[in-house]
Amino acid sequence: MASSAESDRYTRGMNALRGISGERGPAVIASLDDIAPDLGRYIVEFAFGDIYLRPGLDAPQRQLATVAALAAQGDTAPQLKFHIDAALQVGVTPIEIIEALIHLVPFAGFPRALNAVAVARKSFTDTGARFTPPVQNDDSSRYDRGARKLVEIDGQHGLEVIESLHDISPDLGRYIVEFAFGDVYNRPWLSPQRRQLVTIGALTALGDAAPQLRVHIGAALNVGLDRSHVIEALIHLVSYTGFPRVLNAITVARDVFAQHR
C-alpha cells in the first residue's frame, strides 16, 4: 500500500465496503490480519476499490448478481449472509431478495434456493427486516401466460429451445413454459432487468451452462439492459466466481453481441 495509487485503491475500496456493510466488512478484513492479511487487502483493493465502484451497475444490481452467484455455486453461506445483509443496506427490499432466490429455482434447482432462503431468514432476523411475502394468485392458464412471457423475455431463441424438445421430451419443454416462465418469470415482484442480472449471476456461477447463458444474455438485451450492463455484471462476478467462469461467459457474450440486431 506504499504507493499513492495503491493507497487510493485501498481507501476507496474500504469506503465502498463500508458503504454496503457498515463495520461488518472492515471486521471481516481485520479478521484476516493474523493469517492472510494480503487476502484481506485484495478484497478491499480489487473487489471493492477496482470493481465495485465502477459505473454501469448500481449497488442494488451488483448485490442481486452477487447473491445469485453465491447461492447458485453453493457452500458460500457466510458470504451469502454478508451480501444479503448488504443488499438490504443498499436498498434491495426483502421481497426482491426472496424473489431473486425463487428465480434461482429453474436455473439451479430447489435445494440451492431452499438453503439460500434459510440464509435470508437469518439476515432478515439480524437486520430486523420485516415484510409480508407476496402470494401469486393468477387463475389464467400457466402455459398461455408462460408462453407470452417466454417470447417477451427470450424472443425467438426461447421458442427454439422449446421446439427443439418436441422430438425427445415435449413435457420438459412444457415445464419450462409453465413453471420457469408461467410461474417464476411471471412474478411481478422483481423487474425483468433485475431478473436477468440474477440469471446471469447464477448461470455464470454454475459455469457449465453456456447454451442457457447464450439465451439469457440475449434476453438481458431484450428487456432493456445494454451490452455494457452485461459486461459490467460479468466483471463484477470475477470476485465471486473467479476469472475462468467469467472469461467463458465473455466468450458467450461476444457471440450474442455479434448476432444481436
Next chain:
Amino acid sequence: MASSAESDRYTRGMNALRGISGERGPAVIASLDDIAPDLGRYIVEFAFGDIYLRPGLDAPQRQLATVAALAAQGDTAPQLKFHIDAALQVGVTPIEIIEALIHLVPFAGFPRALNAVAVARKSFTDTGARFTPPVQNDDSSRYDRGARKLVEIDGQHGLEVIESLHDISPDLGRYIVEFAFGDVYNRPWLSPQRRQLVTIGALTALGDAAPQLRVHIGAALNVGLDRSHVIEALIHLVSYTGFPRVLNAITVARDVFAQHR
C-alpha cells in the same frame, strides 16, 4: 391455487410428498410460510404434483437418482438427509443407499461420498434403520473382472475410453478398469439398472461431464433401461439441478439415442 387445475396439482403433489416423507415434507413446506410461501407451493405443485407422480420411474428409482444428484453437487446436506429418509420410506434398503454412495466415488471422488455417508448415518439413526454392511470378498483379478464388467455395462464405448488413454496415461485407464469397474461396478448389492440411474443423477448434477454422460446413457440402454427411463430420470432431476443441466443432458441423450442400435 384458485383454479381447479392448480388445486389438483397441489393436492396430488402434497399426497406424493406425504407418500415419501410422512409429515416431514409438509413441515418443510409450512416452514416457508412466513418468508417464501410460493417457493413451498412450487415444491408441492411442480416438483411433486407435476413431476414426481409421472409414470416411467418408480419411487425407489427416483429417490436413488435424487440422492446421487444431491450428493454429487454438494452443499445440500438438509435435502440429502430428507431424501435418504424418503428413500428408506419407499423401500430402498440401507444397503442400496450405501451402495449408491460408494458408486459415486468414481464419478465425484471420495470427499462427496464420505460426506454423504455421514448424512446417511444420521438418517439411519433417526429412522432406526438397521443393517449389516456387506463386505466385498473377491480374490479374482481386479483387472479381469473389471474388463468384463466394463464391456457388459458400457460396451464398445467403454473400451474406447480405455484405449484412448494408452498414449497419454495407461495407468489411468487401468484404474478405471480395476477400481471403477472391478471394484465398484462389480459389487452385487445394487442392480445395474439402479446403478445407471445413480450415474445419470451424479453426472447430470456435475454438469461438466458430457463425454461421460454420453457413455453412461448408452450404458443405461445396455443394461435394460429404455429411452423413456432416461428421459424420465432427466425430467425428474430438474427439481434438484435446475433446467440448464437437464437441457444439456437432453442434448447428450438425443445424440446417444440417434446412434444406439
Next chain:
Amino acid sequence: MASSAESDRYTRGMNALRGISGERGPAVIASLDDIAPDLGRYIVEFAFGDIYLRPGLDAPQRQLATVAALAAQGDTAPQLKFHIDAALQVGVTPIEIIEALIHLVPFAGFPRALNAVAVARKSFTDTGARFTPPVQNDDSSRYDRGARKLVEIDGQHGLEVIESLHDISPDLGRYIVEFAFGDVYNRPWLSPQRRQLVTIGALTALGDAAPQLRVHIGAALNVGLDRSHVIEALIHLVSYTGFPRVLNAITVARDVFAQHR
C-alpha cells in the same frame, strides 16, 4: 483383502495414509466400519495404495494439489481440514498453504478462498503451527510487473487471452494482468511449479474451465514441470474429483502436449 496383491495394496496404502496423517487417517477409515467398510478400504487401497505412492510427485506437491482441488470444489471442509493437516505433516509450510489459498482467488473467487482460510486457521490452531504471514510490499507498477509475470508463466497464450478481450472488455484483461499476475502470481512465497500444481488442482476441480486449463497446463511446462508431472497430478486428483473431470482434463493435456514445442 484375501489375496496377496490386495493385502499388499492395503498394507502399503495404510502406511502411506499414516505417513501423512499419523493416526488421524486410520481413525477416519475405522469410523466407516459400521456403515461402509468397503468405502474405507477403497480409500486405503486405491487412493493411497495405488495412487499416493506413485513416483513423479512428492507428498508436498500432492498435498498442495489436493488442497487446491478440495477448496475449489467447495463443501469439503472435513477433507480440506484433514489434507491441510497432512500438508503441514509432510513439510508444506503454513505460509505456502496460505499462498496456495490466495492463489485460488483468481481461479475460484474470494468466497472459496475465504472459507478455506477459515479451515486453515483451525488446522494451524490444532497442529500448533506458528507463522508470521508475509506482506507484499511492491511499489512497482502492478500492470508492468503483471505483464512480465504473465509472459513468464503463460507465454504467448497468456498474451493472446488479454488481447482477445480488447474488443469486448479491455478492463477485464487489465484486471487479469494487474490482479491475477501483478498481485497474486507475483508473490514470492510459493514456487512457480507449486503454483501450477495448485492451478491444475483448482481448474480440474472446477471442471468447466477447459480453456483456462489449456493455458495453465502449458504454463506448467513453461515453469519447468514436465509432462509426467502434469499427468501424475491429474491421476492424483481422481481421488478428490472423480474420473470424469480428470478424463476431461487429460483430453486438454493431450492437446497441449501435441502443440507444445
